[in-house]
Amino acid sequence: MTTRPSPHPTPIELRNLDAGYSRILVRDVNVAFGRGKITCILGPSGKGKSTLLRHILLLNRPLGGRLLIDGADLLTASDEAVRDFRRRVGVLFQGAALFNSLTLAENVAFPILERGGTTESLALDIARQKLALVGLADFAEYRPSAVSGGMKKRAGIARAMALDPEFLFLDEPSAGLDPVTAADLDVLIKDVRDRFGTTIIVVTHELASLHTIADDLVMLGDGAVLAQGPLAKVAANPHPDIVAFFERRPAVERAAAGTFAGRLGPAGGPDRMRS
């Protein structure tokens, strides 16, 4: 697999971007996604992580700001330029629905055939290569209903990689997987970056994943980007929501975090959360 590395060091850049639909969910987002880097987007449920990915693909238009692709604003670009950009992106949407009536190989071959210019048997050959990349060489002829959840996720990633994308967007790739399978997926994602130089954006809640794969983090909350940068920098941020995320504290404690009782811990006893 070869990707077509864009010469721009930050091929995707959000400037003063307001994300949302009828109202703003995340305001004034300023993020530069580094070329060949894995950037993880985190934040509470329903706060706009998937929406940010949809904005970058222009499946929904942001409410304001600029979306720079290789330095040029996609929001004012032609429909053709938007289509060109989308062709450079492979996406694993949240839920990763595969077609149940198709085998894994046929699922992965689907975007290749949709693009056109190739025969079905060639597309299936490429699909089998992609499935081998994600460790599913022996399952190419299985239907999604006959493989495990983790295997479906990997097949979804193989499908996202079908057209050798320069950019890979993965929306919660390890949600619902056991920790070992999730760790295997992390290795795969890192491997894709290392081998192909792919610029990858991953929405994730998994702390373990962040440690393994993240070059940079973007943390959403309070209707804005709370913090961004390398893991060590974000993890050191004293914002209570960020501290709570990294300590895995529930919201009810978080609400009390600023109080004397909150600092004592839930039972008023020793602070068990601050290990």
Ligand SMILES: Nc1ncnc2c1ncn2[C@@H]1O[C@H](COP(=O)(O)OP(=O)(O)OP(=O)(O)O)[C@@H](O)[C@H]1O
């Ligand atoms: N097409 C849409 N039109 C209007 N509102 C939408 C649309 N899609 C999502 N929303 C709303 O936008 C908000 C953010 O949704 P989004 O899917 O971006 O959240 P998220 O951060 O990805 O959450 P999760 O972690 O649960 O996946 C939600 O309140 C959701 O109901």
Ligand SMILES: [Mg+2]
């Ligand atoms: Mg989401």
